[in-house]
Amino acid sequence: MSTCSVTLETLPRHPEGKEILTCLQCGACSGTCPYGEVMEFPPRRIIAMMRAGMLEKVFTSDSLLACVACYACMAKCPRGIRLTEILLPLMKEQTLAHLPELPGELQRALQNTLRYGNPMGEPSRKRAAWVKTAGVPIRIFAEDRRPADALWFVECYTSYYPRGQDNSRATARLFYRLGIDFAILGNEEKCAGECGRLTWEPGLFETLMDYNMAVFQKYQFNRVVTSCPHAHNAFKNRYPALGFNWGLEHVTPFLAKHLDRLKPLLTRKLPYAVTYHDSCCLGRQNEFYEAPRQLLRAIPGVKLIEMVHNRVNAICCGGGGGGMWLDTYFKAKGYERLSERRVKEAVATGADVLAVSCPYEVSRFEDALKVLGYDKRMIVRDVTELLAEAMEE
Amino acid sequence: MHILVLMKMAPDVVEDLEIASDGKALDPDYLRMILSESDDHALEQALLLKERHGGKVTALAMDAPEVDDALFTAAAKGADRVMKIVDMDAGFTTRQAARFFSQVIADEPGLQPVDLILTGVQAIDDLDGLIAPLVADELRMPYLGIVTGVHMDASGKTAHAIKEFPAGIRGEFEIKLPAVLGIQAAEKPPRYVPVAKVRTAMKSVKIERAQTPTLADGGWPLVDVVEMRRNEPAGHAEILEGTPEAASGRLCGILAERGLF
Numbered sequence: 001m002s003t004c005s006v007t008l009e010t011l012p013r014h015p016e017g018k019e020i021l022t023c024l025q026c027g028a029c030s031g032t033c034p035y036g037e038v039m040e041f042p043p044r045r046i047i048a049m050m051r052a053g054m055l056e057k058v059f060t061s062d063s064l065l066a067c068v069a070c071y072a073c074m075a076k077c078p079r080g081i082r083l084t085e086i087l088l089p090l091m092k093e094q095t096l097a098h099l100p101e102l103p104g105e106l107q108r109a110l111q112n113t114l115r116y117g118n119p120m121g122e123p124s125r126k127r128a129a130w131v132k133t134a135g136v137p138i139r140i141f142a143e144d145r146r147p148a149d150a151l152w153f154v155e156c157y158t159s160y161y162p163r164g165q166d167n168s169r170a171t172a173r174l175f176y177r178l179g180i181d182f183a184i185l186g187n188e189e190k191c192a193g194e195c196g197r198l199t200w201e202p203g204l205f206e207t208l209m210d211y212n213m214a215v216f217q218k219y220q221f222n223r224v225v226t227s228c229p230h231a232h233n234a235f236k237n238r239y240p241a242l243g244f245n246w247g248l249e250h251v252t253p254f255l256a257k258h259l260d261r262l263k264p265l266l267t268r269k270l271p272y273a274v275t276y277h278d279s280c281c282l283g284r285q286n287e288f289y290e291a292p293r294q295l296l297r298a299i300p301g302v303k304l305i306e307m308v309h310n311r312v313n314a315i316c317c318g319g320g321g322g323g324m325w326l327d328t329y330f331k332a333k334g335y336e337r338l339s340e341r342r343v344k345e346a347v348a349t350g351a352d353v354l355a356v357s358c359p360y361e362v363s364r365f366e367d368a369l370k371v372l373g374y375d376k377r378m379i380v381r382d383v384t385e386l387l388a389e390a391m392e393e
Numbered sequence: 394m395h396i397l398v399l400m401k402m403a404p405d406v407v408e409d410l411e412i413a414s415d416g417k418a419l420d421p422d423y424l425r426m427i428l429s430e431s432d433d434h435a436l437e438q439a440l441l442l443k444e445r446h447g448g449k450v451t452a453l454a455m456d457a458p459e460v461d462d463a464l465f466t467a468a469a470k471g472a473d474r475v476m477k478i479v480d481m482d483a484g485f486t487t488r489q490a491a492r493f494f495s496q497v498i499a500d501e502p503g504l505q506p507v508d509l510i511l512t513g514v515q516a517i518d519d520l521d522g523l524i525a526p527l528v529a530d531e532l533r534m535p536y537l538g539i540v541t542g543v544h545m546d547a548s549g550k551t552a553h554a555i556k557e558f559p560a561g562i563r564g565e566f567e568i569k570l571p572a573v574l575g576i577q578a579a580e581k582p583p584r585y586v587p588v589a590k591v592r593t594a595m596k597s598v599k600i601e602r603a604q605t606p607t608l609a610d611g612g613w614p615l616v617d618v619v620e621m622r623r624n625e626p627a628g629h630a631e632i633l634e635g636t637p638e639a640a641s642g643r644l645c646g647i648l649a650e651r652g653l654f
């Protein structure tokens with residue numbers, strides 16, 4: 001079933017709604033929620049309020065602003081209730097409609113995404129400007145319409161944010177050295193819109209989905225490979241309702257599938273102690289736990305150390321579900337930033353590199369390291385950056 | 394109470410601006426238009442007044458690329474009626490725009506009577522902020538500009554408007570209605586409207602069309618554009634490279650060379 005068609009009103013009649021009503025009220029969801037202790041209505045109470053027909057009380061509070069769509073409640077639910085996918089987005093949508101004022105940072109991100117196709121409000125016509133700095137040839141479909149095996153959907157932070165562009169340059173070099181037949185959409189690409197349904201704004205999501213599907217249909221390719229776990233999530237779970245039927249890969253597991261050919265290219269020794277942060281969308285939502293670790297272990301010299309909370313128990317960076325644009329709001333409320341909570345754990349491992357696979361995490365963790373004064377002890381690198389660094393020119 | 398909001402689209406400076414080959418205007422092929430920021434504040438102020446006092450809000454805009462999106466958004470936010478002035482020649486001036494607005498307000502059914510006409514005090518292509526005072530003059534209404542807050546009086550015949558002056562001085566003015574106000578900022582930031590509501594408005598709201606009036610004397614500009622060009626940088630910043638020690642040494646050297654030590 002397309003969950004896009006479910007509303008709060010119709011939810012109890014859908015199987016997903018009936019499933020929610022089987023909740024045991026065990027509280028595992030609220031206990032595992034990274035902001036559960038600051039929410040007036042944590043997940044367990046939201047379900048209790050739904051049963052009591054009192055949901056309006058929930059969406060007229062600001063509880064749902066603190067939901068970072070980390071899938072932890074869903075992963076821990078003994079009933080397998082899909083809270084992050086169904087009930088919470090519907091509640092967020094209503095919260096958005098009822099909040100007297102949306103936090104300015106989030107409002108700007110949503111408006112920018114609608115107008116410019118990226119939350120930062122960068123010019124849509126400069127989305128592909130980074131390509132000139134890639135150092136390897138990158139084909140843009142609009143300029144060369146020949147079919148490609150892979151459409152590389154670069155996404156926003158990896159197109160515009162300078163440290164995100166490092167990830168893109170590394171990915172381009174890896175694809176080039178592996179002989180991947182790929183092309184990108186360049187300036188035609190817009191945010192995949194996962195920040196839509198999971199981040200308050202289904203209308204925005206549908207607008208972006210309509211747009212991107214129309215662009216996809218202009219070109220011929222076999223699979224979509226994306227640098228962003230959030231885009232991967234949207235393509236996997238939402239776009240099929242509009243006919244998305246191409247193969248789908250996130251860059252990290254995609255590279256792991258090419259490990260046999262990649263490994264001989266990794267000739268430079270990197271004497272790093274690395275700890276890996278599992279992205280929520282890639283990990284809990286898609287269970288890609290081993291692929292990034294296989295890639296890191298393949299780098300000569302790398303020693304992999306696990307954080308206390310890893311894999312399904314990993315602590316969210318705080319960027320999902322709109323959290324990327326709510327740091328100021330959280331700070332004003334006195335909440336601990338989740339990215340700071342996470343880097344404290346990373347630093348405690350004694351590692352000197354925090355490896356990630358999501359473009360949101362680079363800025364969040366680098367900022368957290370600076371705020372906590374750990375930026376001399378630890379650096380943040382995307383797995384692709386480490387792989388590219390390990391390749392001799 | 395009837396509040397009229399005059400809106401115009403202005404060049405979006407997030408995207409690159411190019412100067413046209415005649416060197417006298419921006420190249421329309423490179424332009425993306427966006428609702429002028431202070432007009433968005435004027436709309437917000439009108440909606441706040443409607444929420445406080447009731448009445449209706451009409452948004453009236455000059456036709457331009459993407460203006461329909463701006464008008465549907467206005468409707469989704471709470472404007473009761475949306476209208477655009479169509480079929481004007483390209484390159485009309487601020488003075489002509491003011492006359493188009495005033496004549497449409499005077500002639501189109503249902504736009505009068507009006508209690509308040511709100512519009513942005515400036516736009517990036519109207520830095521002189523001429524639209525609002527020119528409209529006020531054409532309609533023989535009082536005008537107040539750089540307004541940051543409006544309160545209607547119980548009589549409905551006057552309003553109190555707030556202006557902010559330098560050095561932390563705040564002025565409150567009583568103005569007889571109907572009046573034209575140039576809004577610098579609404580009392581609250583312009584609200585967010587969910588895209589789903591805008592999409593619904595696109596299906597359910599009709600944008601009315603008003604023909605561009607013929608101006609008796611053409612309303613031709615009194616000032617001509619001679620040339621538009623990019624600023625030429627007069628100097629460049631010097632980036633101090635190297636280690637913090639080397640950079641701070643060089644910085645001390647520069648300060649000493651310029652007699653600042």
